[in-house]
Amino acid sequence: MKYQVVIGLEVHTQLTTNTKIFCGCSTKFGSEPNSQTCPVCLGFPGALPVLNRQVVEYAIRAGLATNCSITQRNVFARKNYFYPDLPKGYQISQFDLPICQHGHLDIEVEGETKRIGITRIHMEEDAGKLVHADLSEVGDDSCVDLNRACTPLLEIVSEPDMRSPDEAIAYLKKLYQIVMYLGICDGNLEEGSFRCDANVSLMPVGSTVFGTRAELKNINSFKFIKQAIEYEIERQAEILDDGGKVIQETRLFDPNTGTTRSMRGKEEAHDYRYFPDPDLVPVLIADQWIEDVRAELPELPEAKRARYVAELGLPEYDAEVLASSRELAQYYEETVALFPQAKIVSNWVMGEVARALNEDNNRSITDCPVTPALLADLLKLMEKGTISGKIAKTVFDEMYKTGKAPEKIVEEKGLVQVSDTGAIEAMVDEVLNNNPGQVEQYRGGKETVFGFFVGQVMRASKGKANPAVVNELLLKKLKA
Numbered sequence: 001m002k003y004q005v006v007i008g009l010e011v012h013t014q015l016t017t018n019t020k021i022f023c024g025c026s027t028k029f030g031s032e033p034n035s036q037t038c039p040v041c042l043g044f045p046g047a048l049p050v051l052n053r054q055v056v057e058y059a060i061r062a063g064l065a066t067n068c069s070i071t072q073r074n075v076f077a078r079k080n081y082f083y084p085d086l087p088k089g090y091q092i093s094q095f096d097l098p099i100c101q102h103g104h105l106d107i108e109v110e111g112e113t114k115r116i117g118i119t120r121i122h123m124e125e126d127a128g129k130l131v132h133a134d135l136s137e138v139g140d141d142s143c144v145d146l147n148r149a150c151t152p153l154l155e156i157v158s159e160p161d162m163r164s165p166d167e168a169i170a171y172l173k174k175l176y177q178i179v180m181y182l183g184i185c186d187g188n189l190e191e192g193s194f195r196c197d198a199n200v201s202l203m204p205v206g207s208t209v210f211g212t213r214a215e216l217k218n219i220n221s222f223k224f225i226k227q228a229i230e231y232e233i234e235r236q237a238e239i240l241d242d243g244g245k246v247i248q249e250t251r252l253f254d255p256n257t258g259t260t261r262s263m264r265g266k267e268e269a270h271d272y273r274y275f276p277d278p279d280l281v282p283v284l285i286a287d288q289w290i291e292d293v294r295a296e297l298p299e300l301p302e303a304k305r306a307r308y309v310a311e312l313g314l315p316e317y318d319a320e321v322l323a324s325s326r327e328l329a330q331y332y333e334e335t336v337a338l339f340p341q342a343k344i345v346s347n348w349v350m351g352e353v354a355r356a357l358n359e360d361n362n363r364s365i366t367d368c369p370v371t372p373a374l375l376a377d378l379l380k381l382m383e384k385g386t387i388s389g390k391i392a393k394t395v396f397d398e399m400y401k402t403g404k405a406p407e408k409i410v411e412e413k414g415l416v417q418v419s420d421t422g423a424i425e426a427m428v429d430e431v432l433n434n435n436p437g438q439v440e441q442y443r444g445g446k447e448t449v450f451g452f453f454v455g456q457v458m459r460a461s462k463g464k465a466n467p468a469v470v471n472e473l474l475l476k477k478l479k480a
């Protein structure tokens, strides 16, 4: 490859406010079309927008969590264009004074840390949604649903700092984790709550002058973003190889073919005739407000991961997995608080708990029938030697199915571990008597047969024999 790819990303994050950004209509997804509208979001002449304070607070949260400076005097601007899903003929957005600027995120790709600049974060309203004729329910017509019009968005614009599709995905996943941790986005990719435009261009390796970029519009899955960028690199490389010129344009990604196609020529900012919205006064943000928001920020994934390694002694990998979502981290921390053996709890959460939820239609951790308290009880039974590790897994499955306490399951099913030397000795004797060939092999120096004896005794005890006692007795008898 003789070209270097240059990628910049613009992410639209839908905020989890109950009401829209400039009116009191609900933001609930999936309601009857046009049932959540009023004169303001329908763009009736003379209707006046009133800013939702929560949107500003969420924007400050996002800015602080991505190392931005917060603009204390904010102005909303009208971005003028015509489209049937935009009744006012303009979108209220921010232009030269966005609420957050000059931030960054650190990403890790193949063990290397890289800093990606965040140019700006601004607040804006979403447009409505067109429903086209190819959907049978609306016959031959195209319809417009304005429930989404005026829904609050943050647009998070990165610097063109990414140099591979993998870096782009690492940045997006990191940003996604952060908005989820902050509780400002529901993260629902299918419903478009977190969607991305990618600016992609190529330049000769070693060059510092960026090539002409294409903008890939509105992609709402990590997989598709990667595919779209990969396709775009190939497409542009072919054009350049043939001595052609890439034209600046907006392109759409088609997930069915894995290709992009031209949608329209790319507009420049001046095409939109931005000007300050005369219906909205400037928003002044006091220092105290910023400090209040900062004080209430949750511990973010990076800090959490570092703390798990430094304070709990977890391996990097465990820390990364457990800190990947706020809910998972909370489950883990609650369990560790009750059973303070960090690595054992980590093994169980990443192992049995994750497996059970996964097999149960990707059920959410917040809805796990085995609560942190129940899991801690189970681990305590194992630690006391009441049950073996193997039996604990059986008990866990039963807890998951029934929600019962582990003590109760152990009692009902008679799963208490047998540590009584007499009982185990009888089983050991029987196994040794029944397998004289293997005994001879062992005594002849083939020590690997030992595992076979352990297995036989455990089987005879239906998994209930205390493995430590089994090992000890077997050794004693075999060496005798």
Ligand SMILES: [Zn+2]
Pocket (backbone or CB within 6 Å): 020, 023, 024, 025, 036, 037, 038, 039, 040, 041, 042, 150
């Ligand atoms: Zn409304």
